[in-house]
Structure formats: structure tokens, C-alpha cells
Amino acid sequence: MYSDTRKLISLQNPAVLVVAHRGVWTRAPENSLSALEEAISVGADIIEIDTRTTADHQLVVMHDAWLDRTCDHQGEVVHMPFSEVRRARLRGSDGRAGMVVTEERVPLLEELLEEARGRIIVNIDIKFERDRQRVMDLILDMNIADGVLLKSKIDLATQTFPLDMTDSQRRIPFMPIVTANSGSFAEDLRKIEDFGAQIVELNFSDLADVTAAKEQLRRLGIRLWVNTLDESHPLDYCDSRAHQHPGDVWGTVIEAGFGAIQTDSVSQLRRWLKDKGR
Structure with a gap:
């Protein structure tokens, strides 16, 4: 298992990377923190998490703006002090x-990063620009820059790039989220x-666009990341279909050129990759 982000994502690493979406929330x-431990125990390469800021400027690990779905408390995180957020208990699974x-x-981002240190790479989805610098x-x-991967959307059409998503020396690895423009x-x-x-991280409407870019991607040393989540899958390349036809989903995106797969079915993907010698 790699503990250095750049070595893990390098094309010199031939493995297809398995990304646990919000940890292994099925368990x-x-x-x-338990979802983190489950991701490590089943052999995920990366855990993807979300972070938000409380009213007293504490960074917590939480996807939704509100506690309501995942906790036994209600309220909008940005308007609550951390002490109040901390009183909430998490519901099992996806709530x-x-x-x-x-x-x-609800864990602090600092707590989760410390638990992950040297054990698994953490992909942090920053929800708002206001939280970026913090x-x-x-x-x-x-001193954990080598063990994380930040991400944010960029627009290839307008060339609007958040180059300041990382520090000026680019010590923190950064992954742009891109939508492939058909034909270009x-x-x-x-x-x-x-x-x-x-x-x-690539969103696409035609897999042929991805396949056509293989040589360019190799030349640039870029690994592609795809989401096969049921909630955001492209063209029906989703986890639920992969359970029945893994080759048609995971096999197809790998053949097209993807080298990292974010999934809610970590164990199943790991087993399938092992069976295929990947």
C-alpha cells in the first residue's frame, strides 16, 4: 500500500486504484472514522471524504450542509459551533x-487525517472556496501533504483554472475535475x-472521447479517475450494474483508459480486480 500520493497516482504504478466513496459506508x-477503518481493512487505495466549516471555524468531515440526513440532530453545520455538532450521533450507513x-x-478533519496518516491516501472534496485556505x-x-489529494472543478472551455487550490509551491497534490467536451x-x-x-477526475458523455485521448494522456502522464457511483455514473457505468456485469462496467472503463475508480462497492471491485490480475 502506498502512503505517498504522487507515487500512488503515477502512471509508473500499473495498478487500477480503488477509491472508497465517503469510506466504506455500507459497513x-x-x-x-469507522468508515475510514473499513476502507483500510478491505484494501482501498484512497478514501474520498468531504469537509465543511462550523460556525466557530472548525473543519469537520461531512457531506451535507445539514446534519439531518446522517445524524440524530438537526441543523446547518455552518451556523452551529463544533461543540453542538459534536453532540450529534451518526446514523449507520448513509443515514x-x-x-x-x-x-x-462527526469527526474533525484533523482527526481523520491523523488516523489515515501513513495508512491510506485521503482525497478531500472541499465544498466551498471559503474553506480552501483553512x-x-x-x-x-x-505535515501530511504527501498523504492527501485535493480536488476541484475546472472548465476546459473557458480555461478557468483554480491554480490557487494548492499552495504556491504546489506541495499539496491537486486533482482537477474536468468534463470532456465531445469531439475535442x-x-x-x-x-x-x-x-x-x-x-x-473525468465526467464524459461519450466513452469514445476518452479512448481517443489515450495517447495524449500517456504523453502528459495523467491518470484518469472515474466515478461509478449510482448517484453520478456516466452512461450507466454504475456500481449496481457492475454487481451483475462487472466486465461491462469496470472492465469497459479500464479498457477505455481509466486508472482509478471511485465506488460504493469497494470489496466487490477489489475482488474483481484481483481475479483479473489487476
């Missing part, structure tokens, strides 16, 4: 109806050549 509350209330609490300062203060994706990649990204 533990999403975005919790849907019928999930039992656990004894787990997240970066925490990462650098903790390979050419559009030239626009980020100077950016030096090692990995790109």
Missing part, C-alpha cells in the same frame, strides 16, 4: 430511513499541460 456511517443511531460522532493550512501544519477532449488536454496534474 459504517459515511464520512466517519437513510431505518438506519440505527450509532455512538459515533484546509491547506491544516494539511501543511500537520484530446485537444483540450493541451490546455492543462502546463498545470502538471498527475490525475484528472
